Amino acid sequence: MSPFSEFMINYDEEYSREYLWRIMRSVVTGEFGSFSRKERSNLISFYEALDGLLSDIYKHSNAAEESQKNEGGPAG
Numbered sequence: 001m002s003p004f005s006e007f008m009i010n011y012d013e014e015y016s017r018e019y020l021w022r023i024m025r026s027v028v029t030g031e032f033g034s035f036s037r038k039e040r041s042n043l044i045s046f047y048e049a050l051d052g053l054l055s056d057i058y059k060h061s062n063a064a065e066e067s068q069k070n071e072g073g074p075a076g
Contacts, residue, residue, distance in 0.1 A: 003052040
């Protein structure tokens with residue numbers, strides 16, 4: 001299963017926005033240690049899934065650009 005499909009199955013938009021905010025807020029305020037073990041684990045799992053998704057996006061983007069160059073398509 002692709003990282004995109006896996007991410008979309010596991011995290012809906014509202015959940016994703018909430019978790020992004022919680023990660024950001026905990027970094028700024030230093031409250032990460034006050035989260036329960038399960039909450040910390042969930043945040044870390046979300047971050048790892050998001051990292052995999054971003055990596056997959058860039059991999060496909062770079063492959064598409066390379067394909068266009070090889071086919072003589074428009075430069076991006």
